Amino acid sequence: MTYTITTIKYPTHAKLRGALKAFHGMDDEAQQEMRRTIDRHKGSLDNPVDWSDPDTWIDATLSGDHAALAALIWESSEGALNPRYTYHPRRVAFAHDLLRLNSAGQQVRTARGADFLKEELGPVEMELDAAESMHWVLAYLAQEGEVKFNDLAEAWKPLALEHSTIQSRSSLRHGLRFRLAALRERDLVTSSRGGYAITDEGRAYLNRLNARFGAPLGEASMNRSVRCVWREVQVGEEVEIAAEGALVVECAVAAEVREGESLHQLIKRMAQRRLGYCAVSAVADHELKIEREQGPGALDTASREVHDEPWSDLKDDILADELFSELMPTLYPERYTEPLAWYDAWAGKKPEGTSVAEVLADIEQMRSLRASGRALHLVLRDLDPLLEASPAWADSLSAFIAEAQRQPSGLAVIEVIAHRTLREDQPHLARLKHHFTDVSAPERAGGSAIDQVRRSTPENYFTYRAPSLESVAATLNENGHVDDKVLRRLHVSLNSGGLTLLTGPPGAGKTWLALQYAQALGAEWQLTKAQPDWAAKQFATDNNRSGLALAQKAHRALNHAGDHPPRPHILIFDELHRADLDALAPALASWARGFEFEHGQQWDSFNGFPLSTPHPLPANLHLIATFTTHDPGAASLPAEVLGLAKVIEFRATEDQLRAHLGDAPFAETLLATFDVFARVAPLGFTHVDAIRRYVEAAARLNVSWQEAFDEAFLQLLIPRLEHRPGDVYTSFAALRERLPAFMALTLARLNARIG
Numbered sequence: 046m047t048y049t050i051t052t053i054k055y056p057t058h059a060k061l062r063g064a065l066k067a068f069h070g071m072d073d074e075a076q077q078e079m080r081r082t083i084d085r086h087k088g089s090l091d092n093p094v095d096w097s098d099p100d101t102w103i104d105a106t107l108s109g110d111h112a113a114l115a116a117l118i119w120e121s122s123e124g125a126l127n128p129r130y131t132y133h134p135r136r137v138a139f140a141h142d143l144l145r146l147n148s149a150g151q152q153v154r155t156a157r158g159a160d161f162l163k164e165e166l167g168p169v170e171m172e173l174d175a176a177e178s179m180h181w182v183l184a185y186l187a188q189e190g191e192v193k194f195n196d197l198a199e200a201w202k203p204l205a206l207e208h209s210t211i212q213s214r215s216s217l218r219h220g221l222r223f224r225l226a227a228l229r230e231r232d233l234v235t236s237s238r239g240g241y242a243i244t245d246e247g248r249a250y251l252n253r254l255n256a257r258f259g260a261p262l263g264e265a266s267m268n269r270s271v272r273c274v275w276r277e278v279q280v281g282e283e284v285e286i287a288a289e290g291a292l293v294v295e296c297a298v299a300a301e302v303r304e305g306e307s308l309h310q311l312i313k314r315m316a317q318r319r320l321g322y323c324a325v326s327a328v329a330d331h332e333l334k335i336e337r338e339q340g341p342g343a344l345d346t347a348s349r350e351v352h353d354e355p356w357s358d359l360k361d362d363i364l365a366d367e368l369f370s371e372l373m374p375t376l377y378p379e380r381y382t383e384p385l386a387w388y389d390a391w392a393g394k395k396p397e398g399t400s401v402a403e404v405l406a407d408i409e410q411m412r413s414l415r416a417s418g419r420a421l422h423l424v425l426r427d428l429d430p431l432l433e434a435s436p437a438w439a440d441s442l443s444a445f446i447a448e449a450q451r452q453p454s455g456l457a458v459i460e461v462i463a464h465r466t467l468r469e470d471q472p473h474l475a476r477l478k479h480h481f482t483d484v485s486a487p488e489r490a491g492g493s494a495i496d497q498v499r500r501s502t503p504e505n506y507f508t509y510r511a512p513s514l515e516s517v518a519a520t521l522n523e524n525g526h527v528d529d530k531v532l533r534r535l536h537v538s539l540n541s542g543g544l545t546l547l548t549g550p551p552g553a554g555k556t557w558l559a560l561q562y563a564q565a566l567g568a569e570w571q572l573t574k575a576q577p578d579w580a581a582k583q584f585a586t587d588n589n590r591s592g593l594a595l596a597q598k599a600h601r602a603l604n605h606a607g608d609h610p611p612r613p614h615i616l617i618f619d620e621l622h623r624a625d626l627d628a629l630a631p632a633l634a635s636w637a638r639g640f641e642f643e644h645g646q647q648w649d650s651f652n653g654f655p656l657s658t659p660h661p662l663p664a665n666l667h668l669i670a671t672f673t674t675h676d677p678g679a680a681s682l683p684a685e686v687l688g689l690a691k692v693i694e695f696r697a698t699e700d701q702l703r704a705h706l707g708d709a710p711f712a713e714t715l716l717a718t719f720d721v722f723a724r725v726a727p728l729g730f731t732h733v734d735a736i737r738r739y740v741e742a743a744a745r746l747n748v749s750w751q752e753a754f755d756e757a758f759l760q761l762l763i764p765r766l767e768h769r770p771g772d773v774y775t776s777f778a779a780l781r782e783r784l785p786a787f788m789a790l791t792l793a794r795l796n797a798r799i800g
Contacts, residue, residue: 049176050209051140054133055223057230063125064134067118068152096129181261186243193240203444275481277466291422299427308441323360405454412455420457538691539667552729555671568613575624618670711754726765755788
């Protein structure tokens with residue numbers, strides 16, 4: 046079954062037929078301009094626009110060509126398509142090749158569109174129902190009987206997550222409701238207080254769909270050649286994997302998953318790594334492509350020609366992506382004339398998320414090329430916190446297993462090693478039970494699991510050489526000037542271990558500097574913003590979502606740095622002043638000491654090793670926290686943290702702001718007030734950028750920079766002085782002396798305050 050779930054707001058087929066009638070021969074750009082004009086008429090809460098009657102709102106809202114075009118759509122569709130809602134019918138029609146654009150830019154019906162318009166429940170309509178998952182919905186209702194919407198939504202969710210870009214829970218539910226409406230409109234489904242049910246007409250239509258496309262629910266139980274095992278273990282327990290000749294692909298999910306990465310994408314990345322592909326995903330994808338098209342030895346041959354070394358010796362280099370780019374014009378001289386053209390093509394064509402089916406096909410091809418004759422044994426660890434935090438992870442795992450059962454992938458076993466048993470009454474586990482054989486933990490003797498855990502330190506744990514300060518400074522200053530002393534202090538602080546605190550006023554560039562330093566270093570970095578409900582225990586556990594996010598990134602940074610000693614890793618705790626610092630003090634102090642947890646603290650373990658045992662950070666893992674001062678209500682740093690962390694306080698200087706402003710017409714007027722703000726609310730780069738954006742936006746409306754700057758200064762900067770403790774009178778008096786006469790609005794505010 047090939048699904049193409051195009052949009053949340055799938056139209057009824059009556060509206061889709063109305064669109065095919067109305068849009069045929071219509072100028073596409075004129076229609077889009079009409080739609081944009083309609084969109085601008087939003088009304089208000091007190092005076093909303095009533096879109097229900099086009100005969101009324103068209104004349105009241107539109108004029109000229111737009112009114113004529115809207116009236117034509119309403120009339121040509123025979124009242125089926127309200128001109129206010131043309132976007133989604135047009136999108137679906139183009140996605141399923143019912144409409145196309147001709148050379149004159151007009152929308153025209155295709156042969157498929159004509160067939161859809163002519164024959165209800167005919168071959169083309171059947172194809173739409175199968176692709177947009179209405180076939181699946183009918184099959185599910187026929188199997189289950191009357192189903193409540195919530196239950197139907199939970200069952201439909203894995204399919205929608207896999208075959209669409211829809212992600213949020215509310216959007217998924219809306220997408221299903223619109224599809225149910227499309228089925229109800231054709232009397233294929235009925236609804237009542239008890240839920241939704243298939244009609245006799247729906248069953249007859251379902252039989253036709255099954256005869257043509259196969260039974261969608263039957264596919265999930267076909268070809269169950271992949272053995273799925275759920276193994277419950279205690280924290281820190283070593284588990285021996287009985288691979289039976291298979292190649293083991295292990296994945297510590299919470300520690301390894303990247304921001305925005307899906308489960309199946311992560312599994313593919315781990316398979317690439319295990320089969321010896323480059324760690325850079327884009328490069329690994331192209332390695333497979335080259336092996337398919339030119340054979341396994343082509344990369345080594347090209348690399349010897351260009352770099353005098355085989356690619357197998359270079360793929361793990363920190364600059365592997367750049368070295369690979371230099372090979373592509375040799376491998377594909379006609380296709381890629383520039384070194385980075387291959388990456389632009391890959392990034393431009395890659396969809397929001399590669400489907401599960403495509404991932405499994407790639408895994409099978411990698412296995413056949415690099416491990417021919419051996420099956421794969423997939424081991425998923427560290428899933429517990431993600432499964433408990435969001436049902437989407439259970440849905441993703443279920444979808445991956447279902448697809449693995451449907452198509453050849455080389456996978457013989459999918460084994461989950463968890464701290465929970467599937468027999469527990471947990472909603473996130475219940476939805477996985479039908480896939481797995483549940484293997485419970487055996488009885489253990491000789492003390493607790495924590496007493497039996499010992500974390501070994503790799504030999505290369507501390508073999509990391511930091512880049513020189515000169516090389517970092519040269520790269521970093523390409524994106525903006527950084528004070529040499531601040532940069533030197535940051536470089537030395539980070540490379541001497543422990544926790545580095547960047548403090549200063551809002552807008553000084555603390556987060557910018559941390560990120561720019563990470564990028565200049567070529568580091569892998571994780572940033573997480575502090576939350577008021579963080580507590581010390583959440584540095585190591587998954588009590589709630591914010592705690593999970595922090596623990597997950599800490600897991601990832603700590604493990605990945607230790608496993609990849611040549612490359613620097615940076616973990617950034619941003620806006621730490623927003624957190625409960627008294628509660629966090631013990632954990633922060635532990636990080637500052639190098640992640641040494643003292644005996645007697647209330648939690649048991651972190652990522653499998655006992656916290657009663659000091660555990661130093663890898664030399665290539667750097668910790669940065671940003672902390673805002675000069676902010677009303679901001680907490681102060683606990684003494685025990687200040688005594689251990691390396692604190693770098695800085696603010697934007699007048700010269701830095703002048704360089705940042707460049708030739709902005711208001712530069713000197715703003716900088717004339719620098720010392721006034723410096724005393725109580727220092728100016729930073731974010732304030733300067735906010736004013737610049739305001740002035741530029743106003744210029745597009747033909748507003749002079751003087752008038753726009755006056756408005757921006759009054760709205761963005763004056764409140765910074767009004768809401769700060771101290772002598773407001775003195776600050777306002779000093780400003781009044783420095784501001785030019787054209788700033789009438791600001792001067793009026795100052796005069797009203799100080800007389």
